[in-house]
Amino acid sequence: MELIVFVLASAMVLSGAIGVVLFRNPVHAALGLVLTLFGVAVHFVSMEAHFLAAVQVIVYAGAIVVLFLFVIMLLGVDRAEDLTIEPLKLQRPVAIVLGAGVTVLVAGAVVRGADTLGRETNASAPGDSNIRALARSLYSDHVLAFELTSVLLIVAVAGTVVLTRRLKKSEG
Amino acid sequence: MEPTTTSYLVLAALLFGIGATGLMIRRNPLVMFMCIELMLNAVNLTFVALATRFSDIDGQTAVFFVMVVAAAEVVVGLGIIISIMRRRPGATVDDLAELKG
Amino acid sequence: MPEQFIAPSIDWFALSPYLVMVAGALGLLVVGALTPRWPRGLYSLVSALTATSAGVLAVFIWNDVAEMGPGTLVGGALSHDAFAQFVTIAVCAATALVALVTDAEVRGTVLEGPEIHALLLTAATGAMVMGASNDLIVLFLGLETLSLALYVLAASERTAAGQEAGMKYFILGGLASAVFLYGIALLYGGARSTNLGEIVARFQSTVALERNDSLVLAGLALLIVGLGFKVAAAPFHVWSPDVYQGAPTHVTAFMASVGKAAAFAAMLRVLVIALPFHRDDWRPVIWVLAIASLVIGSTLAVVQTDVKRMLAFSSVSHAGFLLVGVEAAGHRAGEQISGDGLESVLVYLALYSVLVVGTFSIVAVVSRHAGGSTDISVFAGLGRRRPVLALALTILLLAQAGVPLTSGFVAKWGVIQSAVAERSYAIAIIAMVSAVIAAFLYLRIMVSAWLADPSEVEPEPVPAMTGVAIALAAAVTLVVGVYPELLLGWTDAVSNFAR
Numbered sequence: 001m002e003l004i005v006f007v008l009a010s011a012m013v014l015s016g017a018i019g020v021v022l023f024r025n026p027v028h029a030a031l032g033l034v035l036t037l038f039g040v041a042v043h044f045v046s047m048e049a050h051f052l053a054a055v056q057v058i059v060y061a062g063a064i065v066v067l068f069l070f071v072i073m074l075l076g077v078d079r080a081e082d083l084t085i086e087p088l089k090l091q092r093p094v095a096i097v098l099g100a101g102v103t104v105l106v107a108g109a110v111v112r113g114a115d116t117l118g119r120e121t122n123a124s125a126p127g128d129s130n131i132r133a134l135a136r137s138l139y140s141d142h143v144l145a146f147e148l149t150s151v152l153l154i155v156a157v158a159g160t161v162v163l164t165r166r167l168k169k170s171e172g
Numbered sequence: 173m174e175p176t177t178t179s180y181l182v183l184a185a186l187l188f189g190i191g192a193t194g195l196m197i198r199r200n201p202l203v204m205f206m207c208i209e210l211m212l213n214a215v216n217l218t219f220v221a222l223a224t225r226f227s228d229i230d231g232q233t234a235v236f237f238v239m240v241v242a243a244a245e246v247v248v249g250l251g252i253i254i255s256i257m258r259r260r261p262g263a264t265v266d267d268l269a270e271l272k273g
Numbered sequence: 274m275p276e277q278f279i280a281p282s283i284d285w286f287a288l289s290p291y292l293v294m295v296a297g298a299l300g301l302l303v304v305g306a307l308t309p310r311w312p313r314g315l316y317s318l319v320s321a322l323t324a325t326s327a328g329v330l331a332v333f334i335w336n337d338v339a340e341m342g343p344g345t346l347v348g349g350a351l352s353h354d355a356f357a358q359f360v361t362i363a364v365c366a367a368t369a370l371v372a373l374v375t376d377a378e379v380r381g382t383v384l385e386g387p388e389i390h391a392l393l394l395t396a397a398t399g400a401m402v403m404g405a406s407n408d409l410i411v412l413f414l415g416l417e418t419l420s421l422a423l424y425v426l427a428a429s430e431r432t433a434a435g436q437e438a439g440m441k442y443f444i445l446g447g448l449a450s451a452v453f454l455y456g457i458a459l460l461y462g463g464a465r466s467t468n469l470g471e472i473v474a475r476f477q478s479t480v481a482l483e484r485n486d487s488l489v490l491a492g493l494a495l496l497i498v499g500l501g502f503k504v505a506a507a508p509f510h511v512w513s514p515d516v517y518q519g520a521p522t523h524v525t526a527f528m529a530s531v532g533k534a535a536a537f538a539a540m541l542r543v544l545v546i547a548l549p550f551h552r553d554d555w556r557p558v559i560w561v562l563a564i565a566s567l568v569i570g571s572t573l574a575v576v577q578t579d580v581k582r583m584l585a586f587s588s589v590s591h592a593g594f595l596l597v598g599v600e601a602a603g604h605r606a607g608e609q610i611s612g613d614g615l616e617s618v619l620v621y622l623a624l625y626s627v628l629v630v631g632t633f634s635i636v637a638v639v640s641r642h643a644g645g646s647t648d649i650s651v652f653a654g655l656g657r658r659r660p661v662l663a664l665a666l667t668i669l670l671l672a673q674a675g676v677p678l679t680s681g682f683v684a685k686w687g688v689i690q691s692a693v694a695e696r697s698y699a700i701a702i703i704a705m706v707s708a709v710i711a712a713f714l715y716l717r718i719m720v721s722a723w724l725a726d727p728s729e730v731e732p733e734p735v736p737a738m739t740g741v742a743i744a745l746a747a748a749v750t751l752v753v754g755v756y757p758e759l760l761l762g763w764t765d766a767v768s769n770f771a772r
Contacts, residue, residue: 006175010183017187020206021194029203033210036187040213043180047224052216052235059239064209064246071250072202075257095196103189106459107182109491113462114178117225117488133229134236140281141468142233144350148402148414149240151295151395155418156244158302158391159425163251165383181462188455195448204444211451218458226465234410234467238454241417245447248421252428252443256436 005046012039030068037061051131180221188214201256205249212242281348287334288346290327290361291398297323298394305387314738317376320390321369324397328365331358343770345407349468352407356619356770360404360538363623367530368397370630370742371523377736378523378637384429393527396422400535404542409457409467412539416453416503419535420446423528427520432645438519445502445512453499459492469547473607476550490554496543497558503536506596507565510589514577517585518647522640525581526633529588530626537595537622544599545615546770549607556603559596564703566593571711580636581647583714587673588629590711595621597697597704598688604695612695617687619767620760624672624680624753631746632669634739635662642733652718653725658732663722665747670715672750675708679754683761 012035019032037060044053138146191210198204216235223231285292301319305311335358343354351357372393379385399418406412424446428439457467463486464472501509517525544555570590577583595618602614636647639662643651656663672681685708692701735743753760 002174006179013183013187014190017190017194017210020203020210021190021197026200026202029206033206036210036213040217043183043217044220046175047180047220049220049224049232049235052220052232052239055236055239056216059243060209060213064243067246067250068202068206071254075254092197096193098196099189099193102192103185106188106455106491106495107185109459109487110181110185110462111178113486113488113491114176114181117177117222117462130232134232136278137229137233138236140279141230141348142237142350142408142410143281144347145233145237145408145411145414148411148418149237151398152241152244152414152418152421154295154298154302155392155395155399155422155425156247158298158388158395159248159421160251162384162388162392162425162429163248163255165388188451191451192448195444201440201444205447208444208447208451211448212454215451215454215458218455219461222458222462228465230467231461234457234461237410237414241414241450244417244421245450248424249443249447252424252436252439255428255431256440259433259436 002046005042009039009042009046012036012042014039026072027069030065030072033068034061034065037065048130051134177221177225181218184214184217184221187211187217201253205246205253208245209242212238283347284353287337287353288351289330290334290365291401293323293327293330294394294398294401297327298391298398301387301394302391310386313380314376316385316387316390317372317738320394321372323394324365324369324372327401328362328369331361331365334358335362345470349470350408350411351402351405352469352770353405354770355767356538356541356615357401357405359619359623359764359767360534361401363534363619363626364397364400364404364531366623367527367534367626367630368393370627370634370746371527371530373738373742374526374630374634374637375523377739378521378641380736383431389426389429392422392426396426396527397531400531400538403535404538406539406542407469409460409469409543409547412542413450413454413457415535416539417450419532420450420503423524423532426524426527427516429524430521434519435521438516441512442516442520449499449502449509452495452502456492456495456497456499459488459495461492463489463492469542472547473549476548489548489551493548493551493555494558497555497562500536500540500543501562504533504540504592504595505585505589506562506592507569507589510566510569510592513589514582514585517588518579518581522581522633522637522647525584526630526637529584529629529633533588533592533595534622534626537592537599537618540599541602541615541618545602545606552603552606556600559600559603560697560700563593563596563600563700566590566596567703567707568593571707571714574711574714575717577714578649579647580640580649580652580718581633583649583718584629584632584636587711587714590707591621591625591629591673593707594685594688594704595625597692597700600700601688601691601695601697604697613687613691614695615770616764616767617684617691620687620764621684623760624684624750627746627749628669628672628680631665631743631750632673634743634746635666635669638662638733638735638739638743642730649718649721652721654722654730656723658730659735662733662735662743665743666722667719668747668750670719672754674712674715676712677754678751680750680757681754683753683757687761 016032016035020029023029041053041056191207194207219231219235346353399415402415424443427442464475505513574586598618605612640647672679675681675685
């Protein structure tokens with residue numbers, strides 16, 4: 001059963017990702033991204049990371065992709081990009097070789113390193129403990145990182161103000 | 173039979189590779205940005221798979237932070253893209269050739 | 274299950290530099306939004322004062338550390354050591370100078386207002402966190418705080434070149450961040466923790482055979498690539514000429530000083546402090562990066578005609594020098610007597626940040642007058658028009674070239690000496706040769722400023738605060754150059770770090 005879920009979710013993840021790369025229309029690419037994000041969320045659920053799965057769907061697939069689609073529509077750039085024109089000669093083969101190389105290297109390292117990861121621990125936690133454990137970790141060991149995210153959000157807010165302010169409104 | 177940690181990690185490596193390749197192939201800044209999101213998701217998948225393997229919550233906490241960072245990055249990135257596209261609709265990164273190099 | 278929740282103890286005084294910076298940014302945003310436009314220059318003064326007071330606090334904390342010994346803060350998230358305070362002081366100094374210069378650059382544009390200063394201060398906070406981080410996740414958050422603010426700042430000017438620079442920086446920076454993050458994830462797989470102290474403890478306690486090396490090595494490679502992008506080391510420097518040229522000049526100054534200092538501090542934390550047991554794996558990579566940066570940076574700089582591009586390549590070659598120091602630190606990373614590598618890199622960073630801000634400030638003054646052009650021709654005749662400004666430019670460029678009696682010499686001497694002490698003769702020789710090649714580039718600007726025909730241009734106005742910043746940078750450059758023991762006397766402590 002779990003294997004079937006894994007295979008299906010992985011198919012979602014990979015086909016969505018390939019869709020993002022190959023669809024010519026940015027709207028379709030965004031939909032491919034949604035598929036990938038949902039697939040990842042399914043993986044999170046099957047690995048008992050329930051809270052993250054919820055956040056993944058709500059924040060990522062919800063807010064972020066909607067933002068993407070909104071910008072695509074706002075700018076009217078939902079035209080297809082012609083993928084058959086190569087901007088720079090040899091760039092595409094080089095890119096594919098590089099990408100494949102990175103994948104193979106990392107995957108090789110992962111496969112080789114996997115047997116040293118330590119024994120599989122199948123101590124599956126009780127139902128509500130995932131959020132509890134996460135909160136505990138968040139507010140004890142990682143409380144400084146948590147506070148830092150607020151600084152990050154200040155940057156995002158101040159940044160959008162700087163980027164989008166127009167000349168007329170500046171006289172305020 | 174259950175999927176092993178290794179299979180999750182290999183899946184993540186594939187996802188990362190696809191994202192990196194897409195980033196190098198595509199020319200639409202929005203789509204390139206989506207490819208960065210793919211790469212970040214590969215990282216999240218790796219973190220969660222390892223956290224599950226180690227029965228250690230820290231990996232999941234890390235994913236939480238990555239998601240916050242991704243959200244902030246989307247805001248800033250789309251802000252930059254909008255401010256460019258407002259001047260030149262339909263621009264791809266190749267049209268941005270003011271600077272040589 | 275519901276065991277007692279124990280909150281980590283928080284030493285508020287030790288965190289005060291960060292709190293001051295964030296409070297300054299928030300204060301500017303909130304008060305600035307509620308009040309009418311402030312009188313000229315006040316935003317800059319407030320943010321420069323904020324950065325200065327954070328730097329002064331760091332000096333007091335340094336005294337505390339010297340008395341009590343290094344430790345960690347907030348549950349092991351931050352290190353409380355001289356290394357962190359040194360980086361904080363350097364970052365604050367550079368931020369204060371950039372804040373002074375920013376005023377004249379944004380005067381009268383849409384950007385005039387508190388937001389740009391709030392961004393400078395938060396970016397500097399991110400940089401300070403990177404220098405102090407004792408956890409890879411904290412390091413990543415600091416890096417992102419710095420980078421996001423820099424993307425916005427680079428794209429802040431409404432010119433085609435500025436926005437293009439912002440976009441390129443954003444896409445490549447995002448790629449670098451993702452790669453860096455994947456490195457953290459794989460390292461987490463190898464070490465079961467993201468905390469630097471726990472990572473070291475783990476590798477210390479396991480025998481070499483039991484170490485999960487293939488994951489660690491893959492993670493290490495990705496971390497070096499990510500950091501290589503951020504420090505603009507060749508061959509990952511491709512973004513830097515375009516971004517340095519296209520970004521507004523005050524932002525370029527900030528990128529070259531604070532951005533580079535923070536990225537190198539992070540590199541030292543990750544490589545020298547967290548992974549000393551893999552030093553034989555990462556040292557050769559750093560060696561290659563160092564030589565590539567030295568050679569590419571100094572040779573390509575000479576053929577440029579745009580001063581900002583020249584300085585971008587020169588900053589690549591400076592990254593090469595810094596990597597020479599990192600390589601030297603790698604020889605004895607993790608040992609009791611760790612050599613001078615770490616110290617020499619930090620001294621170089623502090624001196625370079627100050628002098629690069631000064632150099633770009635002069636470029637800002639000259640290019641603003643010339644309608645935004647930064648071609649080398651606009652510097653022609655500067656010596657006639659503005660002898661004092663040309664003199665300051667000469668001092669700063671001589672320092673970049675590493676001429677004796679300037680701080681640049683102290684910095685370069687430090688890294689080369691530490692490389693020689695570790696018997697890395699090849700890299701030391703290449704560093705010296707490339708310094709000579711790079712000297713041509715600085716000479717070209719100087720010759721243009723002093724000897725070229727004075728074109729019939731009005732002398733450029735030097736805004737008061739920019740003038741102060743340039744004078745301060747030049748003064749530091751000369752004083753440290755003549756009396757290096759002023760600085761070197763108290764940098765010995767930085768190698769006594771916590772994890």
